[in-house]
Amino acid sequence: MAEVAEAAPSTLDPRLTALRRVAIVPALNEQESIARVIDEIRAFDPGLEIVVVDDGSVDRTAAVAEQKGARVVRLPYNLGIGGSVQTGFRYAFDNGFRLAVRLDGDGQHDASELGKLLEPVLNDEADIAVGSRFLAPSAYRSSAPRRAGITILAKTVTMLVGRKVTDPTSGFQALNRHAIALFAADYPHDIPEVEAVLLTHKHRLRMIEVPVEMRERAGGRSSIGSLFAVYYMVKVLLALFVGLFRKNVTPLEDVQ
Amino acid sequence: MTPLAVSIVAAIASVGLLLVVLDLIRRRRLRERYALLWLATGVVLLVLAIWRSGLNTIAAWVGVTGYPPAVLFAVAVLFILLVLLDYSTVISKLADQNTVLAQRIGLLEQRLREATRD
Numbered sequence: 001m002a003e004v005a006e007a008a009p010s011t012l013d014p015r016l017t018a019l020r021r022v023a024i025v026p027a028l029n030e031q032e033s034i035a036r037v038i039d040e041i042r043a044f045d046p047g048l049e050i051v052v053v054d055d056g057s058v059d060r061t062a063a064v065a066e067q068k069g070a071r072v073v074r075l076p077y078n079l080g081i082g083g084s085v086q087t088g089f090r091y092a093f094d095n096g097f098r099l100a101v102r103l104d105g106d107g108q109h110d111a112s113e114l115g116k117l118l119e120p121v122l123n124d125e126a127d128i129a130v131g132s133r134f135l136a137p138s139a140y141r142s143s144a145p146r147r148a149g150i151t152i153l154a155k156t157v158t159m160l161v162g163r164k165v166t167d168p169t170s171g172f173q174a175l176n177r178h179a180i181a182l183f184a185a186d187y188p189h190d191i192p193e194v195e196a197v198l199l200t201h202k203h204r205l206r207m208i209e210v211p212v213e214m215r216e217r218a219g220g221r222s223s224i225g226s227l228f229a230v231y232y233m234v235k236v237l238l239a240l241f242v243g244l245f246r247k248n249v250t251p252l253e254d255v256q
Numbered sequence: 257m258t259p260l261a262v263s264i265v266a267a268i269a270s271v272g273l274l275l276v277v278l279d280l281i282r283r284r285r286l287r288e289r290y291a292l293l294w295l296a297t298g299v300v301l302l303v304l305a306i307w308r309s310g311l312n313t314i315a316a317w318v319g320v321t322g323y324p325p326a327v328l329f330a331v332a333v334l335f336i337l338l339v340l341l342d343y344s345t346v347i348s349k350l351a352d353q354n355t356v357l358a359q360r361i362g363l364l365e366q367r368l369r370e371a372t373r374d
Contacts, residue, residue, distance in 0.1 A: 071370075073362045073365075074365060074366070075358050083355045083359065086359065
């Protein structure tokens with residue numbers, strides 16, 4: 001297997017290298033960390049096409065990413081994480097990618113952990129694999145209110161989908177084409193991950209959580225401030241309960 | 257009984273509202289779709305203002321015995337709430353469409369840059 005490609009690490013799963021695959025990296029003012037994120041993705045798998053979705057940055061994020069040879073989709077104004085990630089899914093769908101991974105541009109997702117995420121998707125045990133910080137004892141630390149918020153959301157989502165969900169806000173994910181097609185057609189606004197769990201459930205896609213390590217943010221600022229966090233919690237809980245009664249949007253379909 | 261002065265002022269205000277809305281439509285500054293609720297508001301208020309015995313009857317139905325024009329205000333507030341709610345749905349739809357447009361523009365620009373790179 002070592003001779004597959006000179007640049008490709010010999011440990012890469014051949015089922016992975018057989019697929020057209022893309023890494024979606026949403027980024028907002030991440031000029032300090034974006035280069036490293038791109039390097040790390042390449043180090044894991046040079047065959048991953050990297051799409052940086054620049055959500056209206058006012059710094060050199062797009063320029064740095066382009067210099068690094070990533071494809072950069074620049075949004076004309078800030079759409080929020082949901083709108084920018086969905087742009088990545090649209091790109092992936094339109095360009096026929098079979099597999100997508102999603103990592104944040106701030107460097108908190110460690111690309112060397114991608115293998116764990118990809119495993120259940122490649123085994124066809126899941127349409128979406130989500131990296132969870134809380135599934136196994138982890139070095140990850142965050143503030144108490146933040147943990148409390150995540151716990152409330154996790155309990156609520158667990159109740160709604162009838163399956164244990166430990167880290168509903170995680171944006172560290174691997175997705176197959178079914179999931180790409182769904183999210184390209186319908187993806188929640190603002191901070192989408194929690195609602196996306198419910199959306200996945202309603203569309204009967206298989207979602208699996210995988211224990212991963214995440215890092216503290218390498219640079220930039222979290223998109224969630226404290227007052228915004230309260231608004232966000234209320235918004236998400238509303239979206240979750242109303243979401244139960246929402247009509248499903250049809251996923252995009254491949255035109256043969 | 258509703259004071260006559262109240263009825264007159266309310267009628268003039270309703271007619272004023274109707275005229276302003278119609279003029280905005282005429283000058284194409286207001287689409288018919290958004291004008292309809294305003295026109296309905298104006299017509300209903302005008303009817304309640306002119307039809308004084310009707311306003312009294314309705315006030316009696318809903319238990320407003322002291323001051324029938326309160327019903328006029330209540331109806332006006334109700335219609336304003338309807339208009340605002342309608343606008344919230346319109347804004348939501350526009351925001352959704354804006355998102356899709358921004359995404360498409362971003363993707364198109366990326367393709368264009370790629371195609372014209374050499």
